[in-house]
Amino acid sequence: MEAQNYLDIKGRVLNIQRFCGEDGPGTRTTVFLKGCSYRCKWCSNPESIKPQPELDFNRKACKGAAACGICLKGPFPPGAFYVLDGDDDKVHANWDLANACTEELAELCPTGAIGMFGKEMTAGEVLTEVLKDESMYRNTGGGVTISGGECLLQPDFTAAILRGAQESGIHTAIETAGNVPWEFMEKVLKYVDLMQHDNKLMNPDPERHKKWIGVTNKRSLENFKKAYETFPDVEFIARTPLIPGINADEGHIRAVLDFIKPYKNVIDYELLPYHRYGLGKYAYLGKVYELQDYQSPSPELLEHLRSIIDEAFGRKAEAKA
Amino acid sequence: MKTIKKIAIAIGAGYTPGINSIIMGAAISAHKAGWEVVGIRDGFEGLLFPEKYPNKGLIDLGPEVISKLNPMSSDAMGTAASMDPFNVRTINELEMIEEVDMSDTLLENIKKENIDGVIAIMMGRGLSILHKLNAKGLKSVCIPRTVENDMAATPVAFGFNTALSFCIEMLDRAKQAAVSAKKIGVVEVPGSQAGWLALQSGIAALADAVISPEFPCDVNDLAQNLKSRITPDKPHALVVVAEGSSFVNLPGRTEDTLSDLRKALSPSATEEDSEFTINKSGQAAKTLSYALQQLLADEVYPLVLGPWVRGGNTTAVDRQLGLAYGAASAKALEQSKFGTMATFVPPHIDFVPLIDALNKVRRVDKDHGFIKVAQALGIYTGV
Numbered sequence: 049m050e051a052q053n054y055l056d057i058k059g060r061v062l063n064i065q066r067f068c069g070e071d072g073p074g075t076r077t078t079v080f081l082k083g084c085s086y087r088c089k090w091c092s093n094p095e096s097i098k099p100q101p102e103l104d105f106n107r108k109a110c111k112g113a114a115a116c117g118i119c120l121k122g123p124f125p126p127g128a129f130y131v132l133d134g135d136d137d138k139v140h141a142n143w144d145l146a147n148a149c150t151e152e153l154a155e156l157c158p159t160g161a162i163g164m165f166g167k168e169m170t171a172g173e174v175l176t177e178v179l180k181d182e183s184m185y186r187n188t189g190g191g192v193t194i195s196g197g198e199c200l201l202q203p204d205f206t207a208a209i210l211r212g213a214q215e216s217g218i219h220t221a222i223e224t225a226g227n228v229p230w231e232f233m234e235k236v237l238k239y240v241d242l243m244q245h246d247n248k249l250m251n252p253d254p255e256r257h258k259k260w261i262g263v264t265n266k267r268s269l270e271n272f273k274k275a276y277e278t279f280p281d282v283e284f285i286a287r288t289p290l291i292p293g294i295n296a297d298e299g300h301i302r303a304v305l306d307f308i309k310p311y312k313n314v315i316d317y318e319l320l321p322y323h324r325y326g327l328g329k330y331a332y333l334g335k336v337y338e339l340q341d342y343q344s345p346s347p348e349l350l351e352h353l354r355s356i357i358d359e360a361f362g363r364k365a366e367a368k369a
Numbered sequence: 370m371k372t373i374k375k376i377a378i379a380i381g382a383g384y385t386p387g388i389n390s391i392i393m394g395a396a397i398s399a400h401k402a403g404w405e406v407v408g409i410r411d412g413f414e415g416l417l418f419p420e421k422y423p424n425k426g427l428i429d430l431g432p433e434v435i436s437k438l439n440p441m442s443s444d445a446m447g448t449a450a451s452m453d454p455f456n457v458r459t460i461n462e463l464e465m466i467e468e469v470d471m472s473d474t475l476l477e478n479i480k481k482e483n484i485d486g487v488i489a490i491m492m493g494r495g496l497s498i499l500h501k502l503n504a505k506g507l508k509s510v511c512i513p514r515t516v517e518n519d520m521a522a523t524p525v526a527f528g529f530n531t532a533l534s535f536c537i538e539m540l541d542r543a544k545q546a547a548v549s550a551k552k553i554g555v556v557e558v559p560g561s562q563a564g565w566l567a568l569q570s571g572i573a574a575l576a577d578a579v580i581s582p583e584f585p586c587d588v589n590d591l592a593q594n595l596k597s598r599i600t601p602d603k604p605h606a607l608v609v610v611a612e613g614s615s616f617v618n619l620p621g622r623t624e625d626t627l628s629d630l631r632k633a634l635s636p637s638a639t640e641e642d643s644e645f646t647i648n649k650s651g652q653a654a655k656t657l658s659y660a661l662q663q664l665l666a667d668e669v670y671p672l673v674l675g676p677w678v679r680g681g682n683t684t685a686v687d688r689q690l691g692l693a694y695g696a697a698s699a700k701a702l703e704q705s706k707f708g709t710m711a712t713f714v715p716p717h718i719d720f721v722p723l724i725d726a727l728n729k730v731r732r733v734d735k736d737h738g739f740i741k742v743a744q745a746l747g748i749y750t751g752v
Contacts, residue, residue: 085465133732263460263464
């Protein structure tokens with residue numbers, strides 16, 4: 049990292065979102081990176097999972113074969129896009145064949161119906177975007193948050209953005225699930241003020257974590273403990289995406305509290321109620337959403353579980369829903 | 370041309386009753402030709418991860434095994450939730466999940482096992498995947514199977530008749546319940562892109578209305594039609610709706626509000642249930658029932674057949690079709706008709722290039738004979 053200008057390091061970015069209010073203190077800019085080491089069945093950002101840029105097809109934006117039809121012939125891969133018989137001449141994607149489309153091909157679509165999720169950027173380019181709202185961070189106590197996917201899968205890139213931000217006096221935060229080699233986390237934490245980490249499923253049966261998330265949480269938990277101990281000046285917030293029927297129960301909340309409470313630099317534990325707002329994006333990716341029938345936790349359940357956390361942190365129990 | 374000595378059978382993702390009959394047809398025909406027959410476990414998983422399975426991921430389908438198979442069932446070889454060797458979820462050297470292209474591994478293992486040809490029993494995305502494997506050198510013949518009968522290039526796919534028979538039986542029961550309760554029953558049947566099950570079962574059960582994906586349903590028009598049918602002598606109705614149907618003029622629709630949560634948690638959040646969202650089983654029945662309830666004085670209730678249709682015992686027609694598809698496919702391999710799909714145009718089984726079935730859906734045309742039959746019987750179709 050030191051051999052070259054650290055701001056020249058390249059990474060794969062999904063999206064840069066300004067004026068965020070939920071990814072750390074104050075008003076923030078959140079940088080979403082591509083690539084994830086978990087496969088949560090409830091994922092609301094499925095376009096962030098694959099490390100490489102990938103096809104994004106929004107059929108709504110298609111003008112139709114008669115008016116356009118550019119994707120129905122070369123240089124697009126044969127059979128990648130097609131039209132069904134009938135009155136509706138908007139194009140469909142054959143995802144198994146269309147995934148071979150490159151960014152250059154996607155740019156040929158005049159309506160933007162065919163696009164790509166993700167693009168390559170340098171840390172310097174990302175930082176330029178982040179610095180646009182420097183005064184807002186100062187006024188609101190905000191800063192920059194690197195999220196994902198899993199931002200620690202690109203440790204040099206993430207560290208470079210955060211280093212640049214810190215050198216400009218901007219508060220830095222990351223959102224991570226922690227399932228990476230420790231060296232990746234260590235490299236990034238040097239430039240982090242706040243680490244928000246997911247404790248998704250603290251079940252004694254590791255197979256349950258594997259079933260819903262794809263791998264066990266053994267390494268994540270080991271990394272979190274090591275991070276608390278190695279970086280005493282970094283603040284940590286544990287978080288759980290709360291899914292009724294999977295982890296929205298008192299036992300889970302208490303298990304997370306037991307895990308984090310011995311460490312004074314874990315300053316809070318937040319619950320993120322399950323939602324289905326990412327559902328439409330599964331269609332844009334040609335993927336199937338498996339949790340169609342799951343509902344958000346009730347306000348009463350949320351209030352009850354939050355009161356347990358408030359009590360553990362010595363706060364007066366109150367509904368935050 | 371290499372003489373065939375050994376073939377394999379693979380079953381694509383998803384369940385269809387009676388697949389054993391296809392396996393039996395193919396194996397018996399292959400045994401007569403003197404070939405060895407094996408089954409690949411769990412889609413292609415058996416040959417992608419042979420170390421996980423007994424007998425290197427293959428199941429012996431010799432004469433003794435075949436003689437003991439139950440043709441009504443689909444339990445001989447297992448199935449996979451997904452069957453895409455180009456996109457296989459693995460754990461990498463850093464112990465992280467990644468999806469990798471293992472198509473070369475599959476083809477190498479097929480070669481290593483001296484398998485000279487594959488009979489693949491497929492539907493949906495399985496056709497595209499098979500097409501990609503064929504382009505990389507796989508020698509295969511495809512047998513079409515789907516309970517929705519929406520695969521292009523074959524008028525009858527394996528599994529449709531069994532599903533149709535079950536739907537008719539369920540519609541008869543739903544109709545009895547509607548008559549008894551003096552209500553309007555809306556029964557959703559499978560059919561994400563084509564209304565064959567809805568239309569044919571609706572005709573057989575003499576439903577009042579059949580709604581198919583091919584013809585967007587104007588709920589005002591349907592409600593007016595039902596009003597004219599519901600009389601003191603007949604205070605009930607039966608509406609059959611395919612799960613992929615769409616609706617216009619839905620009453621009382623309100624715009625979703627964008628919550629803070631939605632704005633906060635998703636960088637490019639989209640609407641929860643857009644028209645491009647993959648249809649959820651039960652959604653069509655629920656949407657239509659709710660709409661009709663608002664437009665009619667009568668009580669309307671939804672029923673969903675959904676996954677029930679994909680289970681059970683196969684019918685005599687499908688059993689014959691399975692045996693015939695299987696036997697003909699073994700013959701097609703012998704004749705080197707690689708890269709083709711079986712098609713049943715009664716009374717013949719023929720083979721067409723697989724590409725003829727890709728990116729196409731066999732849909733109900735407004736001039737189709739079944740639409741005319743429905744109209745002659747006074748069944749509302751929206752056409």
